Structures are given as C-alpha cells and as structure tokens.
Amino acid sequence: MNIKQNLLGGITAAVIALPLGLAFGVASGLGATAGIYGAIILGFFASLFGGTPSQISGPTGPMTVVIAAAVIALESNLGLIVTTILLSGIFQIIFGISKIGKFVQYIPYPVISGFMSGIGIIIIILQINPYLGLASDASIVHILMTLPSNISSANLSAFIIATATMIIMFFTPSKISKVIPTPLIALIVLTPFSFYLNLNVNTIGEIPASLPSFVMPTMDLQHYTTVISLAITLAVLGMIDTLLTSIVADSITGTKHNPNKELIGQGIGNSICALTGSLPGAGATMRTVINIKSGGTHKISGMIHSLILLAIVLFLAPLASQIPLAILAGILIKVGVDILDYRFLSVWKDSPKNDLSVMLVVFFITVFVDLITAVGVGIVLASLLIVYRITKEAKITLVDTHHKNILTDSEYDLADKNVRVIKINGAFFFGSSTAFESTANSVLNTKVVIIDILDVPFIDITAIFTLKDLISKLQIDDIKVMILAKDADKAQLLKLNKTRVFDKVEFYKNMDEAVKEI
Numbered sequence: 001m002n003i004k005q006n007l008l009g010g011i012t013a014a015v016i017a018l019p020l021g022l023a024f025g026v027a028s029g030l031g032a033t034a035g036i037y038g039a040i041i042l043g044f045f046a047s048l049f050g051g052t053p054s055q056i057s058g059p060t061g062p063m064t065v066v067i068a069a070a071v072i073a074l075e076s077n078l079g080l081i082v083t084t085i086l087l088s089g090i091f092q093i094i095f096g097i098s099k100i101g102k103f104v105q106y107i108p109y110p111v112i113s114g115f116m117s118g119i120g121i122i123i124i125i126l127q128i129n130p131y132l133g134l135a136s137d138a139s140i141v142h143i144l145m146t147l148p149s150n151i152s153s154a155n156l157s158a159f160i161i162a163t164a165t166m167i168i169m170f171f172t173p174s175k176i177s178k179v180i181p182t183p184l185i186a187l188i189v190l191t192p193f194s195f196y197l198n199l200n201v202n203t204i205g206e207i208p209a210s211l212p213s214f215v216m217p218t219m220d221l222q223h224y225t226t227v228i229s230l231a232i233t234l235a236v237l238g239m240i241d242t243l244l245t246s247i248v249a250d251s252i253t254g255t256k257h258n259p260n261k262e263l264i265g266q267g268i269g270n271s272i273c274a275l276t277g278s279l280p281g282a283g284a285t286m287r288t289v290i291n292i293k294s295g296g297t298h299k300i301s302g303m304i305h306s307l308i309l310l311a312i313v314l315f316l317a318p319l320a321s322q323i324p325l326a327i328l329a330g331i332l333i334k335v336g337v338d339i340l341d342y343r344f345l346s347v348w349k350d351s352p353k354n355d356l357s358v359m360l361v362v363f364f365i366t367v368f369v370d371l372i373t374a375v376g377v378g379i380v381l382a383s384l385l386i387v388y389r390i391t392k393e394a395k396i397t398l399v400d401t402h403h404k405n406i407l408t409d410s411e412y413d414l415a416d417k418n419v420r421v422i423k424i425n426g427a428f429f430f431g432s433s434t435a436f437e438s439t440a441n442s443v444l445n446t447k448v449v450i451i452d453i454l455d456v457p458f459i460d461i462t463a464i465f466t467l468k469d470l471i472s473k474l475q476i477d478d479i480k481v482m483i484l485a486k487d488a489d490k491a492q493l494l495k496l497n498k499t500r501v502f503d504k505v506e507f508y509k510n511m512d513e514a515v516k517e518i
Contacts (some may be wrong), residue, residue, distance in 0.1 A: 001294065002130055002297075003300075004295075005294075005295025005296065005297070005300050006295060006296050006297065006300050006301040006304065007299040007301075008212045008302055008304040008312075009054075009077045009290075009292070009294040009295045009296020009297075009304075009305075010138075010291070010294070010296060010301040010302065010303070010304025010307075010308060011294075011304065011308055012181075012290055012291065012294040012296075012307075013056045013093055013287045013288075013290055013291040013294070013296065013301070013305040014304075014305045014308035014312070015181055015184055016181045016184070016213030016286065016287055016290055017056070017058050017284075017305060017309060018039075018183075018184070018312060018366040019038045019081060019183035019184060019187050019255070019328070019331055020058070020059065020183060020284075020287075020328075020331070020335070020374070020402065021035040021036040021038065021039035021040075021058060021059055021184070021309070022035055022036055022099075022204060022320065022323065022328060023035070023111070023329075023335075024038075024059035024060070024061070024064040024279060024281075024332075024334050025059065025279055025332050026130075026325060026328055027064050027068060027123075027136070027328070028059075028064045028067040028068050028071065028279050028288070029067070029068050029071035029076070029136070029138070030067065030071065030277070030279055030300070032204045032205075032207055032248065032277075032320070032323075033207050033208060033212070033323075034277055034279045034295060035059050035278075036207070036309060036313055037212050037273075037276060037277075037278040037279075037313070038058060038059045038060070038273050038279030038280060038281055039058035039059055039263035039274060039279075039281070039306070039309055040278075040279040040282065040305070040306045040309045040310050040313070041163045041269060041272050041273050041277075041278055041321050042057045042058055042059075042266075042270060042272075042273055042281045043056060043057050043058050043269075043302055043303075043305050043306040043309070043311075043365075044205075044269070044270035044302070044303050044306035044307070045265065045268050045269035045272055045503060046262075046265045046266050046268075046283070046297045046302065047300075047302025047303045047305075047306070048265070048270040048299065048303060049261075049264060049265035049268050049269075050122065050243075050244075050261060050262045050264075050266065050269075050299070051253070051257050051258030051259065051260065051261030051263075051264075052246040052249050052250075052257040052258075052262050052263065052283065052288075053241075053298050053299045054231050054249050054252075054253055054255075054288060054291060054292050054296055054297050054298070054301065054302075054452045055245060055246060055249055055257075055262070055283045055286060055288045055291075055302065056283070056284055056287035056288045056290075056291045056296075056301075056302050056305055057242070057269060057281055057282060057283050057302065058267065058281045058284050059279045059280070059281040059284075059447045060241055060281050060282050060284050061119055061120070061123045061332075061335055061336065061339055062116075062241050062282070062339075062371070063131055063234065063237060063238060063241065063279075063282055064123075064180050064279065064283050065119055065122050065123065065126075065371070066230065066233050066234050066371060067081070067085075067229070067234075067274070067279060067280065068126065068138055068300040069138065070084055070136045070230045071138070073226050073230065074137070074223060074226065074227070074379075077218070078215060078217075078277060079215070079216060079217060079218030080218055080219070080220070080223055080227055082215045082216070082217045082218075082274050082275065082277060082365065082467075083218060083219050083227055083231075083265040083274075084227045084230045084234065084274075085231075085234065085270060085271075085273060085274035085280045086217050086271055086275065087227065087231035087235075087275035088230075088231040088232075088233075088234035088235040088238065088270055088274075088280060089235075089266075089267045089268065089269070089270035089271030089272075089273070089274060089280070090267065091231060091235035091266050091267070091270060092235050092238060092239060092263050092266050092267030092270060093230060093263070093266070093268065093271070093362075094258075094267075095235065095239055095260075095263045095266065095267070096261065096262070096263030096264035096265075096266075096267060097260070099260050100239075100263075101239060101243055101259030101260050101262070101263050102259060102260075102459065102472045103154065104239060104240055104244070104259070107240070107379065108355075108358065108379070108382040109344070109355075110344070110355040110358040110362070110378070110382060111358060111359075111362050111375060111378035111379055111382055112240070112244070112341075112365035113341040113343070113359050113362075114358065114359040114360065114361065114362030114366065114374070114378060115240075115362055115363075115366055115371070115374055115375060115378065116339055116340070116341050116368075117339070117340045117344075117345070117359075117363055117417045118362065118364070118365075118366025118367045118371075118374065119336075119339055119351040119366060119371070120336045120337065120338070120339035120340040120341075121336065121340075121363075121367050122140060122223060122336075122366070122367055123332055123333070123335060123336030123339065124333050124336035124354035125138070125140050125144065125152070125156075125367075126138070126143070126145055127145065127329040127330075127336070128143055128150070128333045129143060129150060130158075130162075130326060130328070130329035131158070131159065131162040131326065131330065131333065132150055132151065132153075132154035132155065132158065132159055132162075133154055133157065133158025133159060133201060133202065133326060133327040134150055134154065134164075140341040140367060140368060141368065143365050150508055154213025155200065156200050157194075157199040157200055157203065157324070158199075158201045158202070158324065158325075158326040161190055161193075161194055161201060161326040161330075161488050162322050162326040162327070162329050162330045163330070164186075164190055164330075165186045165190060165326070165327045165329075165330025165331060166191070166330045166333060166334065168182055168186045168190075168330075169183070169184050169186065169330060169333075169334040169426050170332065170334065172185060175513050176287075177459050179223070180208025182291075183331045183334075184234070184336075186327055186330065186331060186426075187323060187327060189283070189370060190324070190327050191319075191323050191327065192323055194324045194327075195322050198502060199324070201324045201325070201326055201331060202320045202325045202326075203212050203321065203322055203323060203324050203325065204320060204321055204325065204328075205321055206321050207313065207317040207318075207320050207321050208317065209313065209314055209315070209317040210314075210320070211370065212276040212277060212278060213277075214275060215274075215275060215276060215277040215350035217274070217275075221370070227293075229372070232372065233370070233371055233372040234270075234280060235267075235306060235455075236372060236375065237282070237316065237371060238239075238266055238281070238282040239263060239266075239282075240358070240375075241282035241283060241285070242262060242263070242266050242282040242373075242430075243257075243259050243262065243263075243283075244283075244285070245282070245283035245284065245285045245288055246259065246262055246283060246518070248285055248288065248289065249283075249288050249289075251291065252289065252292050252293075253297060262283075265402055266282060266283070266499065269281075270321065272417065275515070276453060280444060284365050286338070287305075293304070331443065333380070337499045342470040344359060346451075354385045354493075357385075358381050358382045358385065359380075360376045361377060361378065361381060362377065362378035362492055365377055365378075372463045373489070387430075387431045387451070388429050388431070390429075390432075391431035391432050391433060391435070393426055394424070394425065394426030394427050394428070394431070394432040394435070395423075395424075395425040395426055396422065396423070396424050396432060396435050396436045396439045397422075397423050397425075397439070398420060398421065398422060398423075398439065417502065418447035418448060419446065419447070419449075419518060420446045420448070420449050420450070421449075421450045421451075421452060422436075422439060422450070422451050422452065423452045423455075424436065424451070424453050425454065425455045426455075426457070427455075427456065427457055427458060428453060428456045428459045428460075428463040429458065429459065429463050430462035430463065432463070433462050433463045433466040434466075436463070436466060436467075436470075437466055437469075437470065440470045441496075445477060446479060447480065448479065448480045448481075448482065448518060449474055449479055449480070449481050449482070450465070450482045450483075450484065450511070451481065451482070451483045451484070452484040453483065453484065453486075453489055454484050454485065454510070454513070456489065459489060459492065459493075461496075464492075464493065465498055467493075468499065468501045468502075471502070471505060472501055474505050475501075475504060480504045480506075481504070481505045481506070482505070482507075482508060482514045483505055483506070483508070484507075484508050484509070484510060484511060484514060485507055485508075485509075486509075487509075490507050
C-alpha cells in the first residue's frame with residue numbers, strides 16, 4: 001500500500017465530497033449538517049468494513065431523493081426518519097449476510113437505465129425552485145404546474161448566482177477542473193461574491209462546529225407501513241447504487257470486490273448515520289473514480305476522506321454557513337445531468353422495442369410515482385417480455401412419423417401403427433404449456449402417443465401439471481403413452497408422481513428403444 005497516494009486520493013475525494021454533501025443535505029430536507037456528517041460517517045465506516053477498497057461512500061442523488069420523499073411522508077418527524085434510515089441499514093446488513101448482493105447483476109439494463117435517468121430528472125426538477133431563489137418543493141408535478149408563476153416571482157440575484165454556478169460546472173476547462181473540482185471552484189468564487197455584495201439570497205445557515213448528537217428512533221402505528229416501505233426502498237436502492245459503483249471501481253483497478261462484505265459495511269455506516277440524524281448514502285461513482293485516479297486504492301483513502309471532511313466542519317463551519325443555496329442548486333443540476341444514462345440514450349432509436357418500452361415505463365414511474373415501484377414493475381415487465389421471447393422460440397410440433405432405425409437401417413411409418421409423436425424443442429415451462437396442450441389435443445384419435453422431451457433444457461411445475469393432465473386424459477381413452485426423456489427429467493417427473501399418473505407411462509432414452517416396444 002502506498003500511503004502517500006492513498007492520502008492524496010482521500011484528500012481529493014474530500015474536496016469533491018464537501019460541496020456535494022452540503023448540497024444533498026439541503027436537498028433532502030434534513031439540512032446541510034446532516035449531509036456533511038452523512039459523508040463523514042458513511043464514508044468512514046463503509047471503507048472500514050466494506051468490500052471495495054477503493055470506494056468512496058456518502059450521500060448520493062438517488063438516496064437523497066428517497067429521503068426527501070420520506071421527510072414529506074413522515075411530516076418531518078425526525079424520530080420516524082431516523083427509524084427509517086436505521087431499518088434500511090439493518091436490511092442492508094441482512095442482504096450482505098444472506099448474499100443477496102450477487103442478484104443485482106441480474107437486473108436488466110433497461111430497468112437500471114430508466115431508473116437512473118429518472119433519478120437524474122427528479123434531481124434537476126427538484127432544484128428548479130432553489131435555482132429561482134424560491135422555497136423548495138418536494139412534489140414533481142406541483143413544481144412543473146407552478147413553474148410559469150414561479151418564474152415571474154423569481155429572485156434575480158439567486159438566479160444569477162445559480163446560472164454562474166452552471167457556467168462554472170459545465171464550461172470550466174478540463175485542465176483547471178482536473179486540479180480543482182468545479183463544485184469547489186463555484187463555492188470559492190461565488191460565495192465571497194455573494195457575501196461582499198450583500199446579495200439578497202438564502203444561505204445554508206448555521207452549521208454547528210461540533211460532533212452530532214445521538215437521536216432516538218421512534219415508531220408509531222400510524223406510520224409503520226410507510227416507514228418499512230421507505231426503509232426497504234432505501235436499502236434496495238443503496239444496494240444497487242453501491243454495487244454498480246463497485247463494478248466501476250473493479251473495471252478501473254482490475255480488482256474484484258466482495259459484494260456481500262460491501263453491503264454489510266454500507267449497512268453499518270447507514271445505521272450509524274441514522275443514530276446521529278445524518279443523511280444515508282451509498283457508494284458514490286464520481287468520488288470513487290476521482291479517488292482511484294488520484295492514487296487511492298486502499299480502504300484507508302476512504303477513511304482519510306472522512307477525517308478531512310470532519311476537520312473542515314469543525315474548523316471552517318462559519319464560512320460554510322454563508323454558502324448561497326442557489327450555488328448548491330446549480331451543483332445538483334449538474335449532478336442530475338451526469339446521472340442520465342447517455343449510454344442507452346445515445347442508441348435509443350436503434351435499440352430493441354421491448355427494451356425501449358421497459359426503459360420508458362421505468363423512467364416515467366420513477367419520476368411520477370416512486371422508485372421502488374419503478375424497479376419492481378420494470379423487472380416484472382422485462383421478465384414477462386423474456387418469457388414471451390422464450391415461448392415464441394420454443395417449438396412444440398407433431399413430427400414426421402416416418403422413422404429410420406439407426407441400428408438396423410430399417411424404415412417404417414409409425415402412422416401405420418396409429419402412433420403420433422409430439423416433439424418439444426426448447427424450454428417446457430408455464431409459457432409454453434398452453435401451446436403444448438393445444439398440440440396434444442389434436443392427437444387424441446390414436447392408439448399410442450410418444451412425447452419427446454429429449455431436447456428440453458428445463459421443465460417447470462406448470463408444464464409438469466399440464467403433462468400430467470394430458471396423460472390422464474389419454475389414459476381415460478386407453479391411449480398408451482411413451483415419454484422420451486433424459487434421466488434427470490425422468491427422475492423429476494417421477495418425484496412429483498403423487499397421483500400415480502406416471503405409473504403406466506413407459507420411459508425411454510431414445511426413439512429406437514420406444515419403437516421396439518410398439
């Protein structure tokens with residue numbers, strides 16, 4: 001481990017985390033102090049106990065959006081909000097212990113794309129009022145509906161400060177931004193400008209130059225379902241956000257993170273954040289990449305980042321209290337723009353229609369309903385579309401009954417013996433069981449039915465029940481049933497033979513064996 005490089009990485013990450021922590025804290029409704037201490041506490045403990053050595057954790061856009069919704073839903077009741085955050089941390093620890101983290105890789109990309117782009121739009125819309133120098137509003141629809149009247153009553157000074165911040169964020173030459181992060185440039189340049197010109201703009205306000213105090217969690221029967229729902233949302237969202245960042249870190253460093261250990265570290269960090277009234281978070285992609293590029297490859301870099309932030313809060317809090325909220329609005333709009341998934345957006349015209357549909361559904365539900373519903377609906381919709389595609393590719397046919405014995409080279413037509421063969425190619429599951437039933441109903445006027453499942457990769461319980469129903473119907477009509485199956489499939493069918501349907505069924509490993517017995 002290179003101490004010097006990890007020290008530099010931690011310092012650089014802290015410089016970027018400072019304005020973002022303040023901005024996310026204000027945007028969440030918990031205040032700038034909660035945001036900065038969320039960066040300090042989560043950053044330290046997630047690095048100490050986590051499974052991605054180079055990762056920097058702290059408040060992120062997606063987590064902030066959920067907390068902002070929680071503040072509204074729980075009527076700013078700090079005890080209930082703390083309980084929500086604490087439960088989310090406990091859920092993440094459980095996710096890690098039960099090794100659920102590995103399943104994140106199975107979430108379809110269109111779901112993640114629509115989800116992240118939706119969060120980016122939410123962050124941008126939520127900053128419209130602060131950008132105009134007006135009070136924050138947590139309702140996306142209300143912000144959009146009142147936008148025309150809000151523009152007419154905007155604070156010109158705040159608008160100028162926010163616009164100047166946007167110019168700095170978007171147009172600072174890369175040679176400069178590589179040395180000094182653009183959010184820090186905006187704070188250093190525009191905060192004194194606003195202060196000395198005595199502009200009439202809202203500022204962060206007092207930030208206590210002391211350590212946070214313990215906050216007692218509370219719960220009541222009126223809000224417990226809301227608390228649990230929000231806690232699950234935070235836990236799942238934090239898991240997705242963190243592990244995607246871990247994958248990015250792996251791609252840069254050439255290492256392999258431990259997803260379960262990382263979730264435990266995140267859970268511990270967020271639980272401690274809860275008990276101090278701080279803002280929860282997750283692995284932060286931009287801060288992690290900056291840390292790695294600056295030489296941070298060990299967990300000590302994340303811990304240093306937190307200690308640097310703590311020193312800044314304890315000694316420079318009075319200066320930070322003068323930061324205009326309009327600057328933070330400009331910074332967060334840039335964050336929202338960066339969160340948009342340009343990888344998918346750049347190819348949306350040429351992408352498969354099914355994937356585009358899933359992405360758009362998830363996007364709009366994320367923006368106008370809620371995040372956890374968006375992910376749930378997206379996964380279900382994507383799964384149904386996959387089932388549809390697999391079902392379309394599965395072929396269930398009445399095959400040619402002309403048979404050639406590969407051993408004797410003799411040929412004969414099975415139709416002469418009133419034998420019909422149903423051949424299944426592809427998955428035999430609930431999606432294809434209906435097609436199987438329709439095909440099977442056309443072979444009832446015969447003496448022997450051979451069901452060939454040799455080319456079936458897997459069989460689910462729905463297909464097995466459909467198969468049993470068909471066999472029962474054939475046996476009632478005194479039709480002999482033969483099944484060509486691999487040993488594993490035969491064992492599975494016989495294991496579920498509680499109704500003894502398969503007792504009179506003859507199993508064979510290939511067609512030649514079956515034909516000999518006809």
